[in-house]
Amino acid sequence: xxxxxxxxxxxxxxxxxxxxxxxxxxxxxxxxxxxxxxxxxxxxxxxxxxxxxxxxxxxxxxxxxxxxxxxxxxxxxxxxxxxxxxxxxxxxxxxxxxxxxxxxxxxxxxxxxxxxxxxxxxxxxxxxxxxxxxxxxxxxxxxxxxxxxxxxxxxxxxxxxxxxxxxxxxxxxxxxxxxxxxxxxxxxxxxxxxxxxxxxxxxxxxxxxxxxxxxxxxxxxxxxxxxxxxxxxxxxxxxxxxxxxxxxxxxxxxxxxxxxxxxxxxxxxxxxxxxxxxxxxxxxxxxxxxxxxxxxxxxxxxxxxxxxxxxxxxxxxxxxxxxxxxxxxxxxxxxxxxxxxxxxxxxxxxxxxxxxxxxxx
Amino acid sequence: xxxxxxxxxxxxxxxxxxxxxxxxxxxxxxxxxxxxxxxxxxxxxxxxxxxxxxxxxxxxxxxxxxxx
Numbered sequence: 001x002x003x004x005x006x007x008x009x010x011x012x013x014x015x016x017x018x019x020x021x022x023x024x025x026x027x028x029x030x031x032x033x034x035x036x037x038x039x040x041x042x043x044x045x046x047x048x049x050x051x052x053x054x055x056x057x058x059x060x061x062x063x064x065x066x067x068x069x070x071x072x073x074x075x076x077x078x079x080x081x082x083x084x085x086x087x088x089x090x091x092x093x094x095x096x097x098x099x100x101x102x103x104x105x106x107x108x109x110x111x112x113x114x115x116x117x118x119x120x121x122x123x124x125x126x127x128x129x130x131x132x133x134x135x136x137x138x139x140x141x142x143x144x145x146x147x148x149x150x151x152x153x154x155x156x157x158x159x160x161x162x163x164x165x166x167x168x169x170x171x172x173x174x175x176x177x178x179x180x181x182x183x184x185x186x187x188x189x190x191x192x193x194x195x196x197x198x199x200x201x202x203x204x205x206x207x208x209x210x211x212x213x214x215x216x217x218x219x220x221x222x223x224x225x226x227x228x229x230x231x232x233x234x235x236x237x238x239x240x241x242x243x244x245x246x247x248x249x250x251x252x253x254x255x256x257x258x259x260x261x262x263x264x265x266x267x268x269x270x271x272x273x274x275x276x277x278x279x280x281x282x283x284x285x286x287x288x289x290x291x292x293x294x295x296x297x298x299x300x301x302x303x304x305x306x307x308x309x310x311x312x313x314x315x316x317x318x319x320x321x322x323x324x325x326x327x328x329x330x331x332x333x334x335x336x337x338x339x340x341x342x343x344x345x346x347x348x349x350x351x352x353x354x355x356x357x358x359x360x361x
Numbered sequence: 362x363x364x365x366x367x368x369x370x371x372x373x374x375x376x377x378x379x380x381x382x383x384x385x386x387x388x389x390x391x392x393x394x395x396x397x398x399x400x401x402x403x404x405x406x407x408x409x410x411x412x413x414x415x416x417x418x419x420x421x422x423x424x425x426x427x428x429x
Contacts, residue, residue: 021379023398023399025398025399025400025401025404027400027401027404029408036408038404040400040403040404042398042399042400044399054399056399057404058403060426061429069383072370080427082426093414102422104426106426106427108427109426109427111426113422115422124380124381125382125383126380130420132373132420132421134422136422138426162422166420166421168420172380172385172388174379174380175384175385175387175388176387176388176393177378178388178393182384182418182419182420184417184418184419184420186417194427195427216416216417218415218416218417218418219418220418220419220420224393226387226388226392232383232390232392232393232396238417238418239418240415240417240418242415246414246415247415248413248414248415250415250418254396256392256396258392264392272413272415274413274414274415277414281375282381299414301411301412301413301414302414303414307412307413315394333398335401341412345412350408352401352404354398354400354401356398
């Protein structure tokens with residue numbers, strides 16, 4: 001019995017010291033007709049000598065007066081709950097394998113995502129190759145419309161499946177320089193319109209119609225350099241193309257400056273531009289609206305537009321106010337961003353406040 | 362394809378040969394690994410996915426909500 005208790009204690013006790021980090025964050029997004037508030041909690045901690053668990057939980061509170069919410073243009077608040085869990089395990093020869101899953105639910109949308117990952121570090125760990133394969137299964141209904149009491153609104157349900165393949169490489173180029181490149185290939189099959197959105201222009205509005213399949217490619221590269229002024233400079237560029245005819249370009253520059261030990265300031269500028277989908281038009285003719293074989297959409301995301309993002313962030317460690325020991329690694333950050341969007345969504349403000357607490361156990 | 366991959370690996374081997382493990386103090390700084398937390402990245406990816414038609418390139422799945 002004593003032996004059994006000893007074995008159980010050893011098994012339960014695990015490693016004497018392991019590291020983890022717990023982060024709590026509140027994010028805010030506000031544009032002309034939509035406001036999003038998102039409290040979230042993230043945790044990551046070591047399990048055994050070679051394992052690491054990551055998890056998160058968040059609540060999305062989306063208040064919108066857009067017709068695309070299904071509330072008939074009235075202001076409506078919807079809650080979305082999301083939970084995610086991932087595990088990575090390091091094997092000999094610098095190989096890391098992992099699995100991740102995510103579940104999201106709201107009144108008219110349920111999504112389940114699962115993925116497997118593998119990462120290999122080569123050449124004295126100066127080169128890291130990554131691969132991910134994942135699949136998402138979504139169930140979509142017109143639940144808000146039915147719930148808001150539109151008398152006689154028949155319930156509808158649709159499905160969407162997304163397959164994602166991703167390859168990436170991170171390369172150390174020098175003592176202070178690292179570059180990375182990622183290629184994502186996504187194939188979507190199923191219902192991709194907004195179930196509530198209608199297209200106007202003719203005598204009678206018609207439900208949005210878009211293709212049921214979409215093949216999306218995205219290539220993103222970044223270069224990260226640490227300068228003797230305690231500055232980290234990051235330059236990145238992303239190219240996107242899909243078979244709906246959309247091509248997008250996203251260059252971005254970020255600077256992270258250590259002001260004094262424990263206090264960092266970050267600044268960013270991001271430019272985004274895309275052309276319109278082949279079938280997107282500002283106005284459709286009646287003959288197009290009434291022909292079920294013609295794709296018609298009122299989705300601003302499929303139009304041609306540009307976005308400029310300017311962001312500032314301050315991050316401070318507890319050591320700054322004289323806190324020592326393990327609590328000295330506690331960090332607080334505050335972030336604000338301004339988005340200038342040239343489409344009907346209008347300009348937006350984004351804010352964030354986060355606290356992260358590293359811990360040992 | 363195999364030749365391209367082999368050439369890429371050779372190129373990578375050449376790039377990394379001059380940086381030994383004990384010379385990576387600056388590479389190990391948190392800002393050289395990532396300058397954003399997981400929640401921050403996820404929120405941005407999610408809001409961009411709901412507002413931009415040219416989403417992706419992050420090596421992670423987007424979407425998963427009715428905000429399109």
